[in-house]
Amino acid sequence: xxxxxxxxxxxxxxxxxxxxxxxxxxxxxxxxxxxxxxxxxxxxxxxxxxxxxxxxxxxxxxxxxxxxxxxxxxxxxxxxxxxxxxxxxxxxxxxxxxxxxxxxxxxxxxxxxxxx
Amino acid sequence: xxxxxxxxxxxxxxxxxxxxxxxxxxxxxxxxxxxxxxxxxxxxxxxxxxxxxxxxxxxxxxxxxxxxxxxxxxxxxxxxxxxxxxxxxxxxxxxxxxxxxxxxxxxxxxxxxx
Numbered sequence: 001x002x003x004x005x006x007x008x009x010x011x012x013x014x015x016x017x018x019x020x021x022x023x024x025x026x027x028x029x030x031x032x033x034x035x036x037x038x039x040x041x042x043x044x045x046x047x048x049x050x051x052x053x054x055x056x057x058x059x060x061x062x063x064x065x066x067x068x069x070x071x072x073x074x075x076x077x078x079x080x081x082x083x084x085x086x087x088x089x090x091x092x093x094x095x096x097x098x099x100x101x102x103x104x105x106x107x108x109x110x111x112x113x114x115x116x
Numbered sequence: 117x118x119x120x121x122x123x124x125x126x127x128x129x130x131x132x133x134x135x136x137x138x139x140x141x142x143x144x145x146x147x148x149x150x151x152x153x154x155x156x157x158x159x160x161x162x163x164x165x166x167x168x169x170x171x172x173x174x175x176x177x178x179x180x181x182x183x184x185x186x187x188x189x190x191x192x193x194x195x196x197x198x199x200x201x202x203x204x205x206x207x208x209x210x211x212x213x214x215x216x217x218x219x220x221x222x223x224x225x226x227x228x229x230x
Contacts (some may be wrong), residue, residue: 004158037221043125045207045221091159102149102172104219106159 002027002099004092004107011112013082020067021077021110023092029053032096034075035104036066039089048090051075079112087114118142120222122208128228134196137225141190141210148191149211149219150183154204162206165191198229 003026013019025034036048051059051066059066067076075094079086089111093104121140129135141148150162162181163173167188176183180199185191195202205226209219 042223043205043226044119044223045209047219047221050218093159100161100172100174102147102164103161103175104149104151104159105161106151108158 002029002032002094002096002105004094004105006092006107006110008110009108011110013079013112013114015084015114015116016081018078018080019082019112021079021090021092021112023075023077023107025073025075025092025094027073027094027096027098029096029098032094034066034068035093035095036064036075036077037091037093038086039091039109040085041088045091049077053096082114084114084116087112120208120210120220122206122222122225124225125223126226126228128230129198131200131229132197134194135198135227137193137195137206137208137227139191139193139208139210139222141208142212142220145210145212145220146188147211148185149209150191150193151207151209152204153207153224154201159207162193195227198227200229203227203229 005024032053034051038046049061063080065078089109091109092107148165153159161175164171165185182194205224207224209221211219
């Protein structure tokens with residue numbers, strides 16, 4: 001079965017510093033996708049970044065990068081130069097054939113607070 | 117491009133009543149998904165439509181939940197009768213290309229059953 005584990009219920013970071021949000025996953029699939037979503041207080045789920053299991057390079061999207069370590073089954077999100085607007089819930093998710101390729105499997109989330 | 121729209125944004129109903137949630141996907145997105153997050157738990161998949169057909173409804177918790185997608189456009193999720201454990205946030209998402217995995221989520225409907 002597929003599983004996503006986010007071990008940090010809450011994180012604090014100073015504005016302009018970098019922060020890493022942890023995500024580990026468990027799957028027997030060879031082909032799978034990993035996602036990070038942001039949920040601000042307004043409620044919408046905002047797609048941040050995607051990493052395919054066969055992508056050789058770590059995904060990057062602006063200030064977001066995904067530190068993909070396949071052998072360790074980790075897909076940590078790195079936010080560089082944190083901003084106050086980064087304060088939100090962050091969810092790691094995965095998708096793969098064994099879980100039903102249509103479904104995203106989510107972790108419990110990490111609440112990030114950015115302090116000025 | 118308009119995003120995924122869900123309404124109502126909040127709903128408070130009494131146990132035993134019926135509630136209908138609506139989702140308008142992004143125009144042209146054939147794939148529509150429902151997810152929910154019950155308090156304190158992970159976001160869980162409910163079901164997936166491709167156009168008007170249910171592709172996968174393995175996440176629907178029980179037969180009190182009924183989802184429809186009329187003409188492959190908007191979708192409704194009806195809970196009848198609602199129970200206390202149905203409280204949570206119900207998200208809808210849509211995508212145009214499943215392989216690219218670019219799901220766009222709505223803001224969710226917060227359902228409270230009292």
